Each structure stands twice: as C-alpha cells, then as structure tokens.
Amino acid sequence: MKEELFEQLDFTVNQQYEQIIDDLLEKQYSIVDDFFDPLEILKLRSSLLHKYEEDKFKKSAIGNRTNELIEKAIRGDFILWMNEAEAGETEKIFFHKINNLIEYLNRTCFMGILHKEFHYAVYPKGTFYKRHLDTFQNDSRRKLSIVSYLNDENWLKTNGGELVIYKEDGSEEVIYPLPGRVVIFESQILEHEVKEVKNSERLSITGWLKTR
Numbered sequence: 039m040k041e042e043l044f045e046q047l048d049f050t051v052n053q054q055y056e057q058i059i060d061d062l063l064e065k066q067y068s069i070v071d072d073f074f075d076p077l078e079i080l081k082l083r084s085s086l087l088h089k090y091e092e093d094k095f096k097k098s099a100i101g102n103r104t105n106e107l108i109e110k111a112i113r114g115d116f117i118l119w120m121n122e123a124e125a126g127e128t129e130k131i132f133f134h135k136i137n138n139l140i141e142y143l144n145r146t147c148f149m150g151i152l153h154k155e156f157h158y159a160v161y162p163k164g165t166f167y168k169r170h171l172d173t174f175q176n177d178s179r180r181k182l183s184i185v186s187y188l189n190d191e192n193w194l195k196t197n198g199g200e201l202v203i204y205k206e207d208g209s210e211e212v213i214y215p216l217p218g219r220v221v222i223f224e225s226q227i228l229e230h231e232v233k234e235v236k237n238s239e240r241l242s243i244t245g246w247l248k249t250r
C-alpha cells in the first residue's frame with residue numbers, strides 16, 4: 039500500500055511530453071522544436087559526421103535487395119544503426135532522452151512500448167525518400183516514428199529535404215529539418231515523404247518505438 043503511494047508521488051507532469059500526447063491524439067503527429075538543445079545537437083552532429091567520414095554508413099535498402107535501381111528511385115539516404123549497448127557519451131544523451139519519453143508514454147498512456155530501433159541518416163544532395171508508410175517494408179510492430187534533425191543552425195529552407203506528412207484529411211504538413219526539431223508520428227497511419235535535398239547534406243536520426 040505504502041509503496042504504491044510512493045510510486046504515484048514520484049511522478050511529475052512534463053509539459054513537453056503532455057503536448058506530444060495531445061498532438062498525437064488530435065492529429066497523429068507532433069512537432070517539437072526544442073527537444074534537443076544546441077549543444078546536444080552539436081555533439082550528435084559531430085558524432086554522426088565522424089562515423090560517416092569513417093565510412094561506417096551503408097546505402098539504405100527497402101526490404102529485399104532485388105533491384106538496386108528501383109531502390110535508388112525510392113530512397114537515397116545512407117544509414118548507420120545505433121547500438122544502445124555500445125553507445126558513446128553522445129549517444130547516451132540521445133538514448134537517455136528517448137528512454138525518458140518512452141517511460142512517460144508507457145506510464146501515462148499505457149502505450150506498451152517494449153522495443154526501439156534508431157539509425158543515423160545522411161541524405162546527400164540529390165537524394166530523397168518517396169512517399170511511404172513506415173510499417174510497409176519492415177515491421178508491423180512499429181508504433182511511433184521519431185525523427186531528430188541534426189543539421190546546423192545555418193540550414194536554409196532552400197536546401198530542400200522537407201518532411202511532408204500526408205494527413206488523414208487529405209492535406210499536407212511541410213516540415214523543415216531544423217536543428218533540435220523532433221517529429222513524432224503514428225507509424226501505422228501517416229504516409230510521409232522526404233523531398234529532394236537540393237543543397238548540402240541532410241543529417242538526422244530516425245527511429246521507431248515498437249510494441250510486443
């Protein structure tokens with residue numbers, strides 16, 4: 039009895055998470071502009087670029103690798119999966135924040151998130167990811183998609199690489215990949231697209247929170 043009471047007491051309402059939950063309930067996606075602060079973004083970006091320069095990234099695939107050309111016509115990004123067990127200092131900051139969010143979602147919404155997977159992504163100039171649903175190719179257990187943008191503060195809107203979310207009412211939300219910004223959306227429901235990068239390299243971490 040007493041323990042139960044204490045469990046209740048150590049819970050504090052987090053306004054940012056509450057906003058995410060409200061948004062998800064209302065429109066199936068949420069845009070959070072200050073999920074990571076500038077120093078965190080700087081560290082995550084350096085870490086990404088360091089690994090990218092070491093040639094650790096691989097061309098992304100879409101399920102079975104039967105036709106390279108078709109795959110290239112669908113998505114052109116390069117990715118590196120992150121391993122929480124081997125996370126460096128910088129990645130630890132990332133996973134700490136994500137784990138806090140998961141804990142909150144499970145506690146307040148009984149979302150039942152049990153697994154997660156994240157990868158770094160680089161979209162070089164000229165690349166894109168055509169309109170798709172994240173659960174088509176890989177995994178029906180994907181519940182929420184989370185994209186964190188690691189571009190620097192000089193990122194221009196004219197660089198392209200917008201994330202377009204196709205809403206259920208038929209309209210579109212165009213989202214610029216600005217540093218610190220995180221976009222969370224229902225993986226099973228919302229189709230989306232990454233527009234062609236016209237200039238520079240578009241840097242991000244993409245991942246999924248999964249049930250069962």
Ligand SMILES: O=C(O)CCC(=O)C(=O)O
Pocket residue numbers: 167172185200201230231232242244
């Ligand atoms: O980078 C983004 O904005 C979205 C990436 C995406 O849709 C995916 O990797 O499935």
Ligand SMILES: [Fe+2]
Pocket residue numbers: 170171172183230
């Ligand atoms: Fe996607």
